[in-house]
Amino acid sequence: MSRIAEFPEILDDRQKELAERIASGPRGRVRGPLALWLYSPDLCERAQHLGEFLRFGTSFDKRLSELTIITCAAHFRCEYEWAVHAPIAEKAGLSPDAIAAIKSGDDPQFAEHDEQVVYRATRELLSGNRMSQSAFDAVIELFGERGIVELTAIMGYYALGAFLLNATEMTPPDGSHPFPDNV
Numbered sequence: 001m002s003r004i005a006e007f008p009e010i011l012d013d014r015q016k017e018l019a020e021r022i023a024s025g026p027r028g029r030v031r032g033p034l035a036l037w038l039y040s041p042d043l044c045e046r047a048q049h050l051g052e053f054l055r056f057g058t059s060f061d062k063r064l065s066e067l068t069i070i071t072c073a074a075h076f077r078c079e080y081e082w083a084v085h086a087p088i089a090e091k092a093g094l095s096p097d098a099i100a101a102i103k104s105g106d107d108p109q110f111a112e113h114d115e116q117v118v119y120r121a122t123r124e125l126l127s128g129n130r131m132s133q134s135a136f137d138a139v140i141e142l143f144g145e146r147g148i149v150e151l152t153a154i155m156g157y158y159a160l161g162a163f164l165l166n167a168t169e170m171t172p173p174d175g176s177h178p179f180p181d182n183v
Helices: 013-023 033-037 041-056 062-076 079-091 096-104 113-128 133-168
Strands: none
Touching: 013 041, 033 041, 033 133, 041 062, 041 133, 062 079, 062 096, 062 113, 062 133, 079 096, 079 133, 113 133
């Protein structure tokens, strides 16, 4: 059970307009951090716009974006983020074995080189607050400067969401507890 209601009890006109805009966009609904951000309409407006670009508009294909997102979710042990994005990651083409390894904190085996590059860079930055020169160079080689900027932005956005979801103890939509030791 979340520490606060997922949606403000009463939405003012601006909050209603934001909720309608989010629901009519590529997400198709308002839930999770977006719903919670409605408590702060200015933040919600800016965050949803950034999030829409980072999830649907970067130079990364969905498989690599979702890899980055679930790596962040596992790092922060964010049950909501994990429960929503792990199935999307599998549908986008990540192997179930790699997804399971990421969840458990083991080193996943990837079929594709680009997956290994994205995972390594993401894990290094999350776990040590730095990225090695070789991980950085691998990202630049495959994705260029735009890639390093967008990869780190995806990480930062999903960390922002994970912090809020973890602070409020937002329950995943399916009621699951992907990280049972969190409970």
